[in-house]
Amino acid sequence: MNKILIIGAGQLGSRHLQGALQSTLPLNIMVVDPSSDSLNIAQQRAEQVSIGNVKSIVQYSKSLPKTESFDICIIATSASVRAKVTASLLAENKVSYIVFEKVLFQALHEYTEVEALLEQHNVTAWVNCPRRLYPSYQQIKELINPKEVLAMKVSGSGWGMGCNSIHFIDLFSYLCNEANLQTAENNLDTQLLESKRAGFYELTGKAKFMLGQHSLELECTTATEVAIKVSLSSDSNTIVIDEIEGTINAGKQQFKHQVKYQSELTGLNIDEILNTNTSSLTNFKESCQLHTPMIELYLEHINNMLNKNLLECPIT
Structure with missing residues (x-):
C-alpha cells in the first residue's frame, strides 16, 4: 500500500486530504498537525467525500513520524515554518516525492538550503501552483503562438497580491515555457x-515581471470586492479571462473558465506521481526561479514601508 504523509491539516491540508481519499489507488495516509482542532476538522472533512479506493486508510498525529518511509509527502504548513518542517522530516524519514504548498519559503536562504536538502536525500519535488492543471488554461495555452511575445496582465481587487502573486507568475511561466523570471x-x-x-x-x-521579452503586470486595487481578470495579448491573439465570472473571451471563441478545487486535484496528482514518477506541477527548481525575484521585491518593499530589516518576507 502506498504511504502518503500530509503535514499541515489547516484549510489547504484538509482539502489535500479530501483529494487524496479520492485517489483510485489504495493509500495509507498519515495527517500531521500539532493542533487537535485542525486534526478534528480534517477528520470531519475526510468523512464528507466518497472514497476512491475502499482499502485506503487515514491516521492522525500531532507529531512528525520517525524512521518511516513515505512515497509522497504534501507539506501544507504556513510558509514561515515550511523549511524547518522539511529539514525535520528528512532528518528522520525516507521520502521519495514531496509536493510543497506555496508561497514556498519566506527567507531567500531557505530556497538554496532546501534545494540542497532535497538533493542530499534524493527527493524529487514539485510546488502546488494548480492553475496549469485547469483544463481551461490548458486550452488557452493551445491558442497561444509560442513564437510570439506574450503580454499578460492580472488586474482586479481583493485577490491577495502578496500570497497569490505566485499563482499568476507560475501561470505566466507555464504559458511562456520559461522560468528565468x-x-x-x-x-x-x-x-x-x-x-x-x-x-x-x-x-x-x-508590479511587473519579465521572462525574456514576455511581460507580466500584476495589479490589485484597494477595493474590497474580489475581482480577477487575466488578459493575454500577442500579435495574433487577445484573450480575456474573468476568473470570478467564469468566462473566457478569445475573439470569436468564447468558453467557460472552471476553477478546479484542491479536493478535486490532489487525488489526480497522487495517481500521476505514483503511476509515472513525475507530475504536471511545477518542478521545485523552476518554482524557486519564479519565487525568488518576487520574494526579493516584496521583502524590500515591506522593509522600506516598515523601516525594518526583516530577513523573512511576511507573506504566506
Whole structure:
C-alpha cells in the first residue's frame, strides 16, 4: 500500500486530504498537525467525500513520524515554518516525492538550503501552483503562438497580491515555457494591509515581471470586492479571462473558465506521481526561479514601508 504523509491539516491540508481519499489507488495516509482542532476538522472533512479506493486508510498525529518511509509527502504548513518542517522530516524519514504548498519559503536562504536538502536525500519535488492543471488554461495555452511575445496582465481587487502573486507568475511561466523570471517595475502602494493571519501582510498596487521579452503586470486595487481578470495579448491573439465570472473571451471563441478545487486535484496528482514518477506541477527548481525575484521585491518593499530589516518576507 502506498504511504502518503500530509503535514499541515489547516484549510489547504484538509482539502489535500479530501483529494487524496479520492485517489483510485489504495493509500495509507498519515495527517500531521500539532493542533487537535485542525486534526478534528480534517477528520470531519475526510468523512464528507466518497472514497476512491475502499482499502485506503487515514491516521492522525500531532507529531512528525520517525524512521518511516513515505512515497509522497504534501507539506501544507504556513510558509514561515515550511523549511524547518522539511529539514525535520528528512532528518528522520525516507521520502521519495514531496509536493510543497506555496508561497514556498519566506527567507531567500531557505530556497538554496532546501534545494540542497532535497538533493542530499534524493527527493524529487514539485510546488502546488494548480492553475496549469485547469483544463481551461490548458486550452488557452493551445491558442497561444509560442513564437510570439506574450503580454499578460492580472488586474482586479481583493485577490491577495502578496500570497497569490505566485499563482499568476507560475501561470505566466507555464504559458511562456520559461522560468528565468526578472523583476521589471515596483509600483506597489505605500500602505501595507494587515493580513487575516497575525504578523503577515497583504499588498496592493502594481508590479511587473519579465521572462525574456514576455511581460507580466500584476495589479490589485484597494477595493474590497474580489475581482480577477487575466488578459493575454500577442500579435495574433487577445484573450480575456474573468476568473470570478467564469468566462473566457478569445475573439470569436468564447468558453467557460472552471476553477478546479484542491479536493478535486490532489487525488489526480497522487495517481500521476505514483503511476509515472513525475507530475504536471511545477518542478521545485523552476518554482524557486519564479519565487525568488518576487520574494526579493516584496521583502524590500515591506522593509522600506516598515523601516525594518526583516530577513523573512511576511507573506504566506
